[in-house]
Each structure stands twice: as C-alpha cells, then as structure tokens.
Amino acid sequence: MNRFNIPLVAEGLTAYAIERQNGFERHQLEDAPPWREQRRLWTDAILQGMARLDGLAPDPKLMEQFDRELKQASGSAAAVPASLQLQRETIQNLRNFVTALEDTGDDRRCQVNVVRELLEDIASHLPWAGKNNRLDLARDEAERSLVRMTAQMPIRFTHIALGGDTGPHWANGFVSGSVTDAEAVKQSPVYQEAVRDYPEVGNWATLCVVYVGRGLPSALGTVDASDFDLEIMNRIGDRFLDEPGVRWLSGPYQMTIAALAESLDESAPFQMGHTM
Known part of the structure; x- marks a missing residue:
C-alpha cells in the first residue's frame, strides 16, 4: 500500500505555487534564486522523494503539468485557490513524508529540510497560514525531526x-x-x-x-x-x-x-x- 497520495500532493503544491505567483510575494533574498524557482525545486524534490520511498519511479508528467498550469495561470485572476480540504490533505502527506524519511534510519535530513523550507514558505501565505490545516504542527514536526536526526549523527x-x-x-x-x-x-x-x-x-x-x-x-x-x-x-x-x-x-x-x-x-x- 502506498504511503503517499502523490497526485494529490502535486495538485496541492501546484495550487499553492499558482496562488503565490498571482499574489503577494515574499521579500527576495539577495543572491538567492527567485522564490518561484525555489518552489519548483522543492515540489520536484518532494514528489520524487515520495515516489522512491514507495518504491516507484518518479513521474515526470507531474512536473510537466506543474509548469503548464503555472504558465496558463500567469497573470490570471481566474485561478481557483486550494480548498481547505486540499490544504489539509497536502499538509498531512508532507507530515507522513517527514515521518517516513526519519523512519528509514538513514541521514535523510536534506530531504526533511526541503519539506521544512517549503512549510516555512507556506506559513508566509495567509490563505494557507490562517486556516485550521495543521500547518503549524507540520512545521514543528519537521524541525523536531531534524533535531533528533542531528543528535544521532557522529x-x-x-x-x-x-x-x-x-x-x-x-x-x-x-x-x-x-x-x-x-x-x-x-x-x-x-x-x-x-x-x-x-x-x-x-x-x-x-x-x-x-x-x-x-x-x-x-x-x-x-x-x-x-x-x-x-x-x-x-x-x-x-x-x-x-x-x-x-x-x-x-x-x-x-x-x-x-x-x-x-x-x-x-x-x-x-x-x-x-x-x-
């Protein structure tokens, strides 16, 4: 049985990226890649990581669809924001991913940190941060996972x-x-x-x-x-x-x-x- 609903996560993160693209953006850090590029990298890494943990080959069509939908939604006010249910299910899958990474017993901190950085980014977006979708819990769990794993490093x-x-x-x-x-x-x-x-x-x-x-x-x-x-x-x-x-x-x-x-x-x- 697959542990993650990868198509749903792709849908949720695509909807989130469109919202950020068409809305207010975070302050751009000096010498850092644009946030839209960062979000694409995070999304791709998470979808690939989930697939591999489930013993599947990553599906390149998911990111092709991600790029296509962001391009179509560029500058459009008609883009449909993510529903609360989609937010909750996306965040729950990210929490499950962090738990599964730590449970491998390997040093998967870089992958966990990708999730943490994405969650920090999401927390700066009010349509997701201001709702009861367990975002704060997911952020805390990702940070705690990184701390526990680091304490077990030689x-x-x-x-x-x-x-x-x-x-x-x-x-x-x-x-x-x-x-x-x-x-x-x-x-x-x-x-x-x-x-x-x-x-x-x-x-x-x-x-x-x-x-x-x-x-x-x-x-x-x-x-x-x-x-x-x-x-x-x-x-x-x-x-x-x-x-x-x-x-x-x-x-x-x-x-x-x-x-x-x-x-x-x-x-x-x-x-x-x-x-x-």
Whole structure:
C-alpha cells in the first residue's frame, strides 16, 4: 500500500505555487534564486522523494503539468485557490513524508529540510497560514525531526557561552569541532557576532564545553559538525543539549578574553569533571 497520495500532493503544491505567483510575494533574498524557482525545486524534490520511498519511479508528467498550469495561470485572476480540504490533505502527506524519511534510519535530513523550507514558505501565505490545516504542527514536526536526526549523527561540536563585564550581555551558540582556547574562540562566529553586537564590552568571560552526538563515549569515529549540523543546532539553541544522543566529551574550559586590547587577558584555562 502506498504511503503517499502523490497526485494529490502535486495538485496541492501546484495550487499553492499558482496562488503565490498571482499574489503577494515574499521579500527576495539577495543572491538567492527567485522564490518561484525555489518552489519548483522543492515540489520536484518532494514528489520524487515520495515516489522512491514507495518504491516507484518518479513521474515526470507531474512536473510537466506543474509548469503548464503555472504558465496558463500567469497573470490570471481566474485561478481557483486550494480548498481547505486540499490544504489539509497536502499538509498531512508532507507530515507522513517527514515521518517516513526519519523512519528509514538513514541521514535523510536534506530531504526533511526541503519539506521544512517549503512549510516555512507556506506559513508566509495567509490563505494557507490562517486556516485550521495543521500547518503549524507540520512545521514543528519537521524541525523536531531534524533535531533528533542531528543528535544521532557522529559529530563533535562545542557550546560556547560568553558573558560581558559591564552587564548581562550573554551570547552563546554551537561551533564545529573542539574549541578549548581563547584564540579558537576568537575565530568563532559566536564570539565575532557578540563583539559586533556589544562593542562596549571589554572583557568576555567565556565557557566552552565539547560534546559528541550519537551517544558516543569518545571522539573516536566522529567528524567535526558541518555548517548544516550547526544551522539546525543553533536554531533550537541550548535545548539541543537535552536531546538523546548528545553526550558530554570534555570541559568546561573557562577563560577571559579581552576584546579591546591587543593582548589577551585570560586566566589559565581549567577543565572540570563532568557533573551532569
């Protein structure tokens, strides 16, 4: 039995793309492809992914029809918007797709992220976002799936927390690999963004803790977290540390970094035992 109603998903996403084409558009990001091209890529990737998970060959006629209907509807006010029932069924199939991808046990995060990005796009369109079609639930499920899958990756990463000397200017975030000294901290985007956002802070009290994913007992067999890993981790923030699979490796390493001086004014880094 097929898990997805692929023709229905194609119908729903085609109707959505027509609505966006003929209505208000999102702000166009600099150096990014036009949104209409993005939506076509997302739709094609989702339809192909669903077919392959169901053991089917992707049907190129679906995207041919997608292109044909968008062209016919261009500039036309007569295009019929998606009904609430079509919205609900399309979104439910997308939720089922995310669940099926995670259930494979493979790293299908790129495919899940395509669904997440499409759902974020849909959430900016009031005719879909303002109705009881479980869109918000689908977005949350896609994000949670990405977080769970990332915590099970054999990656190594560091959580950096920064505190200012003149007030509650705290900044924190995840960076790749093992960051345990002041020079490495200063090269991190967490520190550089904090210095930019709070130029009045002269000294940064810094705390670094190194972690691994997949519940591994050591760094053996791990790789430094990728930009994609970090994007997912930093979206959820400190809560990522509570995910099953995230395991303490070393630290904390404490130091003070002088942001406004040529030389570092830091205490000798020290390492504390694991207290979690």
